[in-house]
Structure formats: C-alpha cells, structure tokens
Amino acid sequence: MRHKFVHEFEDDPPQGDFEVKLDLPSEAKVRFDLDGTGIWLSANRAGWLHLARICAEMGLHSESTPGYHFHRTRDWNDSVGSDHGVTFELAGDEAPV
16 A cells, blocks of 8 residues: 655745644644653554644744744643643754754
8 A cells, every 4th residue: 555645835924924733633632751761652643644744844844943943741732831741843954962
C-alpha cells in the first residue's frame, strides 16, 4: 500500500503574522509523558497527522526564525504562564545544545 501526505499552507497570510494552527482537531488526541528519563509521545492517527502539519510548517515557513517557539501542556492544550509541559523551538543550523 502506498500513501501520500500533502500539506499546503499560506506562507504570507493576509493578516501578516505567521501563526501555526496548534489546536487539535476534535478527532485528534496527543499526549506527552515522562517515562523515567525519556519522553513518551502518544497520539492517535489524527494526532500524528496534526503534528506532521505543525512540523512541516515550522520547517518550511520563510518567516520562521531560530528561536521561534510555542508551549503546550502534556495533553496538548494551550500553555500560558509558567505551566509549560512541552516547549517546541525552531533551532538554528548549528548543533542544538
């Protein structure tokens, strides 16, 4: 069986600012947990496709600059203030620290 994944997005949105659509579609489930010293990422199929779209946009968008980041709780809800479960950041081309 062969599958194809295609995702299109606006690189220069009319409202001006680049904004990744982070909120999960209603059918998607994503969860992060700590498993000893490792990270356990669990998602249903819709959740994995949602993560793939986010990763594609962060990697391809011409306005994404190193240091761009966002925070989510472990169950992928918006994380404001100091209650960050997971942080995603676009690093520069140098080796990550």
